[in-house]
Amino acid sequence: MVDRFELESYVSNPENPGFKGGAVTSQIQITYELNVIPGKAAELRQIAKEMVSFNDAGEPGTLRYNVYMNESETLFTFLETFVDSDACSLHGARFAEGEFVGQVLERTDGGRLCLLGPVSDDFKTWASDAGFEIEYFNFIDGFIH
Helix, strand or coil, rough: CCHHHHHHHHHHHCCCCECCCCCEEECCCEEEEECCCCCHHHHHHHHHHHHHHHHHHHHHEEEEEEECCCCCCEEEEEEEEEHHHHHHHHHHHHHHHHHHHHHHHHHEEEEEEEECCCCHHHHHHHHCCCCCCCCEEECCCCCCC
């Protein structure tokens, strides 16, 4: 198991080949915004807490995994960062094969799933075969302080 400090040191190291101008270009970012079915917000909050604990314990390549609910309880949003496409693939497989995907989808009605960064062709094929509808975005430029 990789230590989080080692991962953070790796991804913030300018000598890492994925580091470009203060930005880590090997990282994958995910935003997943789902429409909450009325009356299901409290259940989704509880599921989110379980998902965070599950992912924190089993995904050393997941750098950030935050879950949000808007004030009107109509949008349930995930903001995730992975060290690279392999770490994103591990997370995707665990999510798709586990019980959480069904629990979340039963309480939501559509949404928008976006992956930002150098997602591998293998991941894109897997995601398509698994039925995920994803918008992919390529990195242009940026920085991380």
